[in-house]
Amino acid sequence: MLQLLRGWRERGWNVIDRTAYAKTWQRHGGSVATHPHFVERLSALAEMPVRYLGWERGGELLAAVPCWGRHLALSKDVLKQAGKRRLFDLGNAEVILPIAETACVPVRQQMHYVCELNHGRIENLREQSDQLAMARPPENYKGRYRYNLRRDLRLLQEAGGHLKPIGELTPAERAAIYSELFERRWNFEVPGKPRLAEVFALLDEFMAGQVVFLGERPIAIQILYRVESPKWVSYEYINGGFDPDCDKLAPGSVLTFVNTQDAWAEARAKDKQLRYSFGRADREYKDLWCHRVPVYQV
Known part of the structure; x- marks a missing residue:
């Protein structure tokens, strides 16, 4: 059978x-x-x-x-x-x-x-009831949102914050930082924690984006995977974490701003479409950054 x-x-x-x-x-x-x-x-x-x-x-x-x-x-x-x-x-x-x-x-x-x-x-194919949240061009942000994000980046830097490419960290360092900041943000264990460093090592060449530091202390990280096709560049934003003690510096928003800006700049320089997915359109904050697109299933 x-x-x-x-x-x-x-x-x-x-x-x-x-x-x-x-x-x-x-x-x-x-x-x-x-x-x-x-x-x-x-x-x-x-x-x-x-x-x-x-x-x-x-x-x-x-x-x-x-x-x-x-x-x-x-x-x-x-x-x-x-x-x-x-x-x-x-x-x-x-x-x-x-x-x-x-x-x-x-x-x-x-x-x-x-x-x-x-x-x-x-x-x-048949259409799903769910939708995906795909990053909108930064010029399409609502109202003064883009101005406020630039201000937040400047305030973070004035407070001693800086950005480091995630590629400058080892897979083990990424796993340790992500686990700590994810759990501080969400109050439960990061998915796949036992083999997280192994997964990051396997996918090392595809990990993208920045990590936010305050002095020598990491305070925000996002797990982004990037692949490139002939006509588009795809980013998959899996999840992230930040230090709640630094919430007044808005490190999560600053990091999203920087990562999406960099991705848009890259795709436009290559004259390719950008497909930067925030996953399922299930949270209100995603609507600040994204537009919703239909998806399908078999």
């Missing part, structure tokens, strides 16, 4: 190797959650094999999908079923499958938060 179900799900698709998947992703683009290295490295961490499928026409791969059984690879549902729900945290990551602009294919693996870029390229 299982073989029959898999045959139905995969009809029209052929098994491909990870190299072919990576080439398809680099050609047609994707998101953080479908990037070849994210899929391969986090699947190895979870000890779950990946089955790569490709849709071919005229000798060309027009689409590809990485699978964990009947789900998209890195699925929260699969991790939960295996008792590994908190092994790593990708939040409610935007899903962009590598699919050619001219293609429209049936995808039968279960997936959520599929990007509007795949709408019209996957024939069986």
Whole structure:
């Protein structure tokens, strides 16, 4: 029976190797959650094999999908079923499958938060009730908000604050800072804490953004993953933490301002679209920074 179900799900698709998947992703683009290295490295961490499928026409791969059984690879549902729900945290990551602009294919693996870029390229998508919060251009901030953010950055610097690229910290240092500041902010343990340094080491080349220090003390950090496609740059803002004792300096807002400004500047310099996701549009503060976009599911 299982073989029959898999045959139905995969009809029209052929098994491909990870190299072919990576080439398809680099050609047609994707998101953080479908990037070849994210899929391969986090699947190895979870000890779950990946089955790569490709849709071919005229000798060309027009689409590809990485699978964990009947789900998209890195699925929260699969991790939960295996008792590994908190092994790593990708939040409610935007899903962009590598699919050619001219293609429209049936995808039968279960997936959520599929990007509007795949709408019209996957024939069986249906809209979710949830939406994603995507960073708005800074010139579209409401009222005097942009002015206030610049003022907050200046006040932080005058108080002895400064910014350091997260890449200047080791994965172990990032994990320690993130754990402490996340738990101080939220009063519960950071997801995936036991193997956080290992995850950050695996994904080191994709971690982006700054860390806020007051003197030598870290007071705000955000976990940002960045990947680049031919026509867009994708950022996935997973979560963050800050020191509540420094709340009057607004380090979290300052950090969001700096990180999003840097991302917009980079994308515009490369003449690419920016897809900077804050995850599910479920908190009021995200509306200050973002506009809401529809997402889809299979």
